[in-house]
Amino acid sequence: MTARIALIGYGAIARELVEHLAPEREAGVVELAGAVVRHPERHPSPPGGFVPIGEAAARDLVVECAGVAAARQHGPALVAAGTALLVTSVGALADAEVARALLGGPGELVLTSGAIGGLDLIRAAAQAGGLDRATITTTKTASSLVQPWMGAAEAARIRGLAEPELLFDGTPAEAIERFPGNVNVAVALGIAARGLGDIADGLARVRVRIVADPRTDTSTHVIGAEGSSGAYRFEIGNRPSRANPRTSALTAQAVAADVRAWLARRGHGAAGP
Template identity: 45%
Template structure:
């Protein structure tokens, strides 16, 4: 196992020290090599984020075996990213980007935080478990949440500050095949798969939805975190036979006014349950961590 180097301080949003031009690049390790991770790996290897370098891909424990990841077109031929054991990947990184699963985030995320690294999380549903949430936010590392497939969370947070926040809803509409779950009985599956018009597959709160739709409800948990009470967020999951895009519509009212934000996302070509936008939201978050102050993008 590699001896851990101390993580570089990378807390530009919390105050000093702030990355300055010419400072060493952020070392980024990617956990999860699916629809999100493969785009992240290729884009990072191609130098898409100024001030950040891909240091490793974290494999499943016992499966790293010294392999490397072939990166895609547009990346320099010399790039050969090592696949490493979780502990080695954490030791060699300033930021670990989790894009694996809620289970992996709960299992490995606390080690990243305990090692003083920054964890950029896609599987935000991991925070719906109280013990995992406590360990993921215990420090000394910092937990950063991606905006993922949605937007407007900054405005929603402002409405929370304004007071009187109410009627917070998120309606996610997808193709039925992305909402069918292993726990559904045959009748319920058929109702979704054979629907000729939109069907509500779930209506409840952000506290309940992640266990039922673990791959589709990270956005609902994110809205619950912004609101500060997942029970106060009404979540609808709609299966639409005619949907070509995945749509997330967030709405709320506060003493400062009304808010509505709709994201219409192309599905990932590799995983129809995942939005193609997500890896780019994570790259934007990395750019934010890596850049000097005073810029949006």
């Protein structure tokens, strides 16, 4: 049985995902059936062509690869229509209203952990009531942290840094508004840290720091967590995507793994080992 999958967005992550799913496509397990984009003229043609969001909603699975704003715009309606949705921009769930809509069904919601690991341990500790607080320090190349809201002088200053500099220290919700393309991982950590409570409970336990480092060529995430269950520390260093240095090369690979897990749960089989 072939699963028909649509994409929201056709940037670097979506195009890399298409490549990673080549075995499933060749085996007839997956048909990539269109992409939803705002400006088709800016993109190469995707498998299945460009489609409106209403047509994408009729697919077996929609994979969002277009950023926090797109996830907030399209996600709630897709889930409400009963469509299975895989969200890569988990920062969208920092908005409580959006989170309620995405989690409210009847469509299945799949959240990717993207560029970090260890969330299963954080989730287990939080669900047992043994997690009090967590931190995540994300360090990226200075140029990849320049944002549209920054003035020209500030953007030039960051690009010209000679030493690492702390650019942000605050909550996941604040971080995702200021650096939406860089710190979905912070909200993913908050979701894992919620335990059996609301996402807001988990986000309140998390502190986010963002460091610009002109000397690095990796995206590094250092996660610390502690509580009655114990103390934990994870460090993940990812190469940035060559096509989009704001995200990690691992992100599209993680999304492909999540798609394969979804296929297995739905009985579609998988082409990989």
